[in-house]
Amino acid sequence: MIRSNSLLLCALLLTMFQAAMCQVDLKSVDQVWDHYERYKETVITNRFLKHSDVVSLINKHTASGLFISEEIGQSVRGRSINHLTIGTGKTKVLLWSQMHGDESTATMALFDLFNFLAADDEHNDLRKLILGNLELHIVPMLNPDGAQQWKRRNDIEIDVNRDARMLVTPEGRALMSLAKKIQPEIGFNLHDQSTLYAAGRNENTATISFLAPAYDYPKSMNEVRKRATQLILTMNKALQTKVPGKIAKYDDAFDPRCFGDTFQGMGISTILVESGGYYADPEKQFIRKLNFYALLNAFVSIAEKTYASQKLADYQAIPENSRSLYDVLVRNVSINKEGIQFRTNLGIVRSQIKGPDSGSMSYNGRIEELGDVELTHGYDEIEASGLTFTPGNIKLMRKREWEALSPQQELDLIRTGYLFVKWTDGTSPSGPLNGRLLNLTNKKNNTIQTASIGQQAQFLLSRDGKPVYALLNGYVLDLTKDVTTVPNVFGY
Missing domain, CATH: 3.40.630.10 (Zn peptidases)
Incomplete structure (x- = not known):
């Protein structure tokens, strides 16, 4: 009986030692x-x-x-x-x-x-x-x-x-x-x-x-x-x-x-x-x-x-x-589409664009969903009750004026309703643009006038005609804050 108890004690001590070792390892x-x-x-x-x-x-x-x-x-x-x-x-x-x-x-x-x-x-x-x-x-x-x-x-x-x-x-x-x-x-x-x-x-x-x-x-x-x-x-x-x-x-x-x-x-x-x-x-x-x-x-x-x-x-x-996430989810935004005013939700997804050396990435934000988004969420979400989908304006300027714009000046232009710049003295490049906030365009008019499936996410959310948020290529800018960078915008 004594021998049996001794063996039992040894086994118990060994188990306790192994458990203690495990705890030490997990802590490590x-x-x-x-x-x-x-x-x-x-x-x-x-x-x-x-x-x-x-x-x-x-x-x-x-x-x-x-x-x-x-x-x-x-x-x-x-x-x-x-x-x-x-x-x-x-x-x-x-x-x-x-x-x-x-x-x-x-x-x-x-x-x-x-x-x-x-x-x-x-x-x-x-x-x-x-x-x-x-x-x-x-x-x-x-x-x-x-x-x-x-x-x-x-x-x-x-x-x-x-x-x-x-x-x-x-x-x-x-x-x-x-x-x-x-x-x-x-x-x-x-x-x-x-x-x-x-x-x-x-x-x-x-x-x-x-x-x-x-x-x-x-x-x-x-x-x-x-x-x-x-x-x-x-x-x-x-x-x-x-x-x-x-x-x-x-x-x-x-x-x-x-x-x-x-x-x-x-x-x-x-x-x-x-x-x-x-x-x-x-x-x-x-x-x-x-x-x-x-x-x-x-x-x-x-x-x-x-x-x-x-x-x-x-x-x-x-x-x-x-599969229930969007990069950006805009909830309860007011939209005017072909003269019909309604309130709905926008789900925005940013697709990836490989750089020429397949060693970098740019992004292209588009509207993927328009309607009921029950049980879905966004990495970034905007509660847009009281806000209206607003197309951005085009600012005309010479190339060197655009090149001289500071990030703060670009942000100030966005706050007044501009999302695009058209050069008056040349053709601007197309594709992803790094280090800028304003998009470039070679068109006279902004083709993004309302929210549509597949449409690029370049628009404003306004209250009483004043921009509150900007969606730049699917990235959110809160215009009440001094945010001065996004990964990339676009040239059209």
Whole structure:
């Protein structure tokens, strides 16, 4: 009896010690969040990564001797597809990013994680835990041709993520061959999604969305998919402390073409991570940090197997992605359309326009919805009761006068009803214009006279004939404030 009690006490103490260690580790991850700027890869300043950037950073890390790198294939255009390995643990984890070329948020975060894993500071115990228990396999840019042109598909216009069965693409073949070769226990499929998704039917952006893909049409739950779901719950719990209410999940309808669904069926517990939107974060630099934090939490949970305590029922409580956001929502505005006066709502969306080098972005704001917008919201919202949709006027001036305008002078002109400038001594350029508030036009009259679906969002909201707000290319200017910049306006 004494021996039995002693063994029970030892087991209890061991359990308490392991729990205490887990608490220390989780606390350490939060401290890493606080120290994130130490590890943020400074070479990466925006989301327009190119293959040459990735190769240069890979060379930096392999030169340290901590990472092993190999080429597992080449893209359609002959760009290398690189696979990095770090860690000596028994649990193999595969992460791949940018299989869609214009989805780079997680790619940025992976290089931040590389910097963390290569560092030497007070978080060494956390590194030891991860690298001693996991063998990490990372493909940071699966579709380098798509990244080069900032487009979703590869260079023969096939969606690599939907090539898991036919394996037509060299990129898809490279990933499948790697997975079969290393036989990972867990996989992370890292993507970006539209910034216009909400976490449920509310105003909360779906900043990060997850999915434990199904592996069959009945959407069965085996141990492999269960583990993926429990890891999502672990990451969700961590992220809720940083962006509460802004985590969503995807519909889990089975798609046999997709790598996540296919890998789940192959016995790889696969987690889809989608980076969505966050207010005033167009380059997704804060969401990059969230990816870093979520993956670090996942690594710790895998190393300690603490994910196993998560209850599957909690997954149902994560709200589903809902396409219910606009960039701007104008509520209850008065509009005169063909002599008919009515009050309604305007939903405005800003589409992206690639720069000539696919390394920058301009925006084109248009009216996407006119009417009832129940259960939809906007990143920016204007309550326009008492306000009237008002077309902007055209200011005539010489080119050099326009060039000499200060931001304050442009703002003052907008406050008096002008949204456009026409040069009287030349033809002005067309397309996106940076660093200005007033649009340029070569037309005598403003063609934007009322609100119409597809119409560019260049108008004023007035009270008693006086402009209160300006919508410049889909960006809101509160004319009671001294706002002097928008990302871009337009030349027509």
